[in-house]
Amino acid sequence: MSPRPNPPDAPSATLAVTEAQIERAAARLDAGELVAFPTETVYGLGGDATSPQAVARIYAAKGRPANHPVIVHLGPKGDPGYWVSELPADAQRLIDAFWPGPLTLILKRAAHIPAAVSGGQDSVGLRSPSHPVAQALLDAFDALRGGRAGVAAPSANRFGHVSPTTAQHVRDEFGDAVHVLDGGPSEVGIESTILDLSRGFPALLRPGRVTPLEIAEVLGVAPRLPDGGDATAPRASGTLKAHYAPRTPLALAPFEALEPLLSSARDSEARVALVARRSRAGAWADARDVLFVAAPEEPDAYARELYGMLRALDRSNVARILIEKLPDTPEWIAVNDRLGRAAAAFEAGSFRA
Template sequence: MTARPGDMDSAAIDRAAGVLRGGGLVAFPTETVYGLGANAADGAAVARVFQVKGRPPSHPLIVHLGGAGQLGDWVEEVPATARLLAERFWPGPLTLVLRRGRRVPLEATGGLETVAVRVPAHPVALALLAAFGGGIAAPSANRFGSVSPTTAGHVRAELGDAVDVVLDGGPCQVGVESTIVDATGEALSILRPGGVTREDLEAALGRQLAVPVTSHVRVPGQHPSHYAPRARVVLVAPEKVVAEAELAQESGHRVGVLLPPAFADTEVKAHAVVAVPASIPAYARGLYAFLRELDQRGCDLIIASPPAEQGLGTAIANRLRRAAGPRPAA
């Protein structure tokens, strides 16, 4: 069942909440990407999320809450710095990693004693959380490692009838996943860049944050190959995108190009070209749809260039690097 924006009355939300209470799966919109949700307190329902996605059970999920006031129900303690960030950025695209409370099954944490939590900034997600009354464990609503969905159509195209209900809240407004911060102690660190920028976090805290290359805390999005289309992704410097694309096209590839804004007026001999918006927020909003479009147009190779790593550009660059990462052997 798919509930579309015009049908999104309280009855549709209540039906979806009932599905969650019964151990079913609901795909729902957030400001970042669409999530594949299950009752976070139901280990069997959470296990079904992993099964539908083909996600390794060691990869933790994010527990979505209706408000910061529910934190005490799901975590062991809330350090002062974590509370400050929650007050500043929730609802919003920030995930905090804290010590797991007893209510959280280990299925949702990948066996860890930490849990990732956030409050989404989307009216449909918040209405669902309010109607359900509990936490919703939800990764992105797609097959593990593939391009995240930013529309309800993406969810249905990839997961089909494996999802009991899809709530259609329109296109996601941020377009890349939440920023994940390890807040288990006073020395906070960014484990995944996302919709809240490092600069904004540091301004709120009044100090710099570490961005470790590796971490003992496992969180979503750390797999070497992630957010990946079917086509292989190759990253080059902006000024080399056109030449690399044309060379690969001449070599027999069906090349897709994410054309940097500085070269928007350049004619490229390639199978398909998508002009990247000059606005970084617009690029983030469209990134996953662009990758899906190039897949749908039959490309087997995508040439792209990461934007400058500042602000939201850091998250886009991270997703492109993961998309270009080494893939497991078929």
């Protein structure tokens, strides 16, 4: 099987943002300001990756712990070799196969790159997004910096909260405090796959659209999968136990375990939301006192709709969100990862942003 093609570019994306808007946004980055911009995964909150001051502004805006690294985004003309002490052959093979696209590589950071982007670690996360607006912005910024520019950009939301997949989601988080380029809805809908190559072997730190099988087909070896026991793994974006959480309490369980919770909610007159595939929901899909959300049956479609769905449920005046646990199969690994971290935010003792 050949590597999955990059997500298609939305036809309207290049029409919604003018060249003048791109140039002004690049000038903001050059001045040390922050710019939110679309990628094919989610919207990013970007700042000059070579400026510790700009990176600090990202952390402050998000309320992000200073030791939690951010990902450096490079344009199509960007040179990943500038950012790392060594570019291994495996990294180049993955770049050739999946860039531009939703794959982040963790590599050893070059000594001249500020440690701020890495949360103080000796590694750095790099990716090149495929969204045309992101590429135009990164290329314009790169031109201002003589081909040595990168944009540090975690998701454009408060730390730990649901990631944004539209410009309006970013405005809902930050109001007018952050300049936003509107490139339409994100095509993938969840964050990039993060693969660590900094320790001499491939290790998956965060699942995403690029799957372990696709990585294995390029490298000839399967990456190590996260099991909670890899004590030497570098810290990486979006890998805390509790993350991607709505503000409304959320529970994730097999559908059979949700039915008693639905019955209990009915008895207490507390309106709840049920998120499940229609093929599994049965009579609960038509229950008058349950807000039923029919989730997509296919993993990529589910991922694309997930964050928008959680944000809409936060506005729906329900006491609790109950979500059907999805199959424990490779094609659902990324969606299961995001749902599991969202649910963990409401477990006793877990971090909650």
